[in-house]
Amino acid sequence: MRIYLDNCSLQRPLDSRASTRIILEGEAILSLLRLLESGGVELVSSEVLLFEIGKGPSSARRGYALEVLSRARLFVPLSEHVERRAAEFVTLGVKPLDSLHLASAEEATADRFCTCDDRFLQKAKAVAGLKTRPVSPVELIEELEQ
Numbered sequence: 001m002r003i004y005l006d007n008c009s010l011q012r013p014l015d016s017r018a019s020t021r022i023i024l025e026g027e028a029i030l031s032l033l034r035l036l037e038s039g040g041v042e043l044v045s046s047e048v049l050l051f052e053i054g055k056g057p058s059s060a061r062r063g064y065a066l067e068v069l070s071r072a073r074l075f076v077p078l079s080e081h082v083e084r085r086a087a088e089f090v091t092l093g094v095k096p097l098d099s100l101h102l103a104s105a106e107e108a109t110a111d112r113f114c115t116c117d118d119r120f121l122q123k124a125k126a127v128a129g130l131k132t133r134p135v136s137p138v139e140l141i142e143e144l145e146q
């Protein structure tokens with residue numbers, strides 16, 4: 001299965017473990033990374049992810065994210081096609097950077113697009129004709145473990 005993790009899901013294991021939800025999502029991502037090591041899933045990286053990671057203030061978080069993404073088998077560059085598709089998502093109320101992530105996932109023909117952002121997830125799930133399925137980390141790991 002081909003998976004695109006947006007930046008918030010990619011870095012969830014590093015977040016403060018202040019709530020049960022964050023703990024569960026962090027563990028789900030760590031389980032996903034173990035599946036990546038065993039070849040059970042294929043990770044997608046993108047120019048958009050690298051851009052967003054590069055903006056982060058923490059060098060430790062940047063290093064972690066880049067190390068994880070170094071295992072990706074597929075890289076999606078920013079292109080006119082990705083930008084046009086992202087513009088369509090923006091008209092549906094998705095934030096511009098989130099739209100670029102979603103369009104990059106589609107461009108990669110990712111089976112699943114994973115995010116921890118509830119508002120974004122809700123909007124992405126409402127997009128008609130989306131070619132990748134948006135999921136939370138917990139939904140994704142539950143599906144993979146069936």
